[in-house]
Amino acid sequence: MPYVVLGVSGSIAAYRAGDLARELMRRGFTVRVCLTDGAQRFVSPALFEGLTGQPCLVDTFEEPERGRMAHIDWARQAAALVVAPATGSTLAKLAHGIADDMLTTIALAYSGPLVVAPAMNPTMYGSEPVRAAVEILRARAAAFVEPDAGEVACGEQGEGKFAGVERIAEAVQAVAIRARLLEGQRVLITSGPTREPIDAARFLSNRSSGKMGAALARAALLLGAEVTVVSGPASAPLPIECTVIRVQTAREMLEASLEALRQSHLVIGAAAVADYRPEAAVDGKIRRVDEPIDLRLVPNPDVIATLAEKAGGSARVVGFAAEPSGDLDVVREKLRRKGLHAVASNDISLPVIGFESNNNALTLVFADGRVEESGVRSKLECALWLLESLSEPV
Numbered sequence: 547m548p549y550v551v552l553g554v555s556g557s558i559a560a561y562r563a564g565d566l567a568r569e570l571m572r573r574g575f576t577v578r579v580c581l582t583d584g585a586q587r588f589v590s591p592a593l594f595e596g597l598t599g600q601p602c603l604v605d606t607f608e609e610p611e612r613g614r615m616a617h618i619d620w621a622r623q624a625a626a627l628v629v630a631p632a633t634g635s636t637l638a639k640l641a642h643g644i645a646d647d648m649l650t651t652i653a654l655a656y657s658g659p660l661v662v663a664p665a666m667n668p669t670m671y672g673s674e675p676v677r678a679a680v681e682i683l684r685a686r687a688a689a690f691v692e693p694d695a696g697e698v699a700c701g702e703q704g705e706g707k708f709a710g711v712e713r714i715a716e717a718v719q720a721v722a723i724r725a726r727l728l729e730g731q732r733v734l735i736t737s738g739p740t741r742e743p744i745d746a747a748r749f750l751s752n753r754s755s756g757k758m759g760a761a762l763a764r765a766a767l768l769l770g771a772e773v774t775v776v777s778g779p780a781s782a783p784l785p786i787e788c789t790v791i792r793v794q795t796a797r798e799m800l801e802a803s804l805e806a807l808r809q810s811h812l813v814i815g816a817a818a819v820a821d822y823r824p825e826a827a828v829d830g831k832i833r834r835v836d837e838p839i840d841l842r843l844v845p846n847p848d849v850i851a852t853l854a855e856k857a858g859g860s861a862r863v864v865g866f867a868a869e870p871s872g873d874l875d876v877v878r879e880k881l882r883r884k885g886l887h888a889v890a891s892n893d894i895s896l897p898v899i900g901f902e903s904n905n906n907a908l909t910l911v912f913a914d915g916r917v918e919e920s921g922v923r924s925k926l927e928c929a930l931w932l933l934e935s936l937s938e939p940v
């Protein structure tokens with residue numbers, strides 16, 4: 547039975563978390579409940595222990611199994627973390643990584659799917675800090691079960707009523723199913739820029755931050771895949787759960803990717819590979835002279851096209867195309883020339899997306915002619931959308 551951790555925070559709606567726990571159990575989950583101090587004003591651990599047959603945690607240092615750190619065990623074993631009801635304070639703590647009680651400590655140790663069902667006074671729910679926290683958590687692909695509108699406990703009218711138990715349980719079931727979408731699949735991602743040395747101190751490179759590759763890695767992990775990332779020198783942090791092979795040049799990226807290709811089911815080329823490299827890197831440093839100098843560039847191997855050729859149908863190979871216009875004919879030509887299963891194109895002339903941005907908007911063009919649009923979303927949401935679109939049966 548998959549575990550879910552149900553985190554209950556201090557809203558009056560905490561009294562309904564018992565029903566939610568039962569509903570999740572009916573749907574096949576083993577439910578482990580964690581209460582904040584605020585929640586304890588409304589409900590007690592004894593209630594949840596009785597309902598679930600599992601220990602209910604409150605204190606950060608509680609250890610139901612002696613010598614085992616519960617916050618780590620619970621975080622590792624959970625198929626989903628459900629925070630319901632989520633107060634404004636708990637939302638803000640989740641958004642900013644403040645771990646000052648057991649629930650938020652588990653949340654910080656946890657990297658799987660998160661479901662959040664807020665419940666609070668409508669003015670609090672509409673407040674700037676809560677809106678900002680919701681936006682941060684959405685960008686991290688948290689599934690929000692929106693509160694209902696109506697009269698809340700304090701008598702005010704507006705949005706903030708705890709969503710129905712059924713609706714929350716359905717959302718939990720949906721994310722738990724989604725978390726197994728790529729189970730047993732090995733995904734290889736190329737990411738970041740490459741650096742092509744000119745001399746000992748200088749190189750040719752580009753503006754790729756590696757954020758899209760990192761988002762793809764996180765998304766593939768969230769969908770249950772095993773992930774290898776071959777990454778050029780990029781600043782975006784990669785999830786610790788994936789295997790990372792660091793490279794500098796396009797030729798190193800090709801070599802490392804060919805090695806990883808053998809075990810891969812899906813390959814995604816998100817790297818911004820330099821198309822050209824200096825013919826020969828100069829030993830030492832090129833000294834300044836007061837006249838033009840020539841830098842002769844030779845073409846680099848096309849990493850993704852080579853991977854598609856070598857995969858020969860054993861893996862689906864998908865490319866990216868950073869295009870300065872929305873011209874899909876250019877994308878289709880690229881797809882054919884490189885022998886890819888699909889190409890995810892983004893229009894880099896749009897200021898709100900691309901390169902260092904946290905957002906993107908993808909047009910996914912398939913070899914069979916289908917075209918799908920993600921709309922503007924965070925890079926992580928785009929990555930999840932992309933992987934889900936790729937795994938849909940035609």
Ligand code: C5P
Pocket residue numbers: 736796814815816817818819820821846847848849850851864865866867868880
């Ligand atoms: O032709 P263009 O560079 O726009 O193609 C983009 C796609 O090809 C991306 O998936 C990129 O990772 C890949 N690519 C590559 N090796 C190159 C150039 C591009 O893998 N030398």
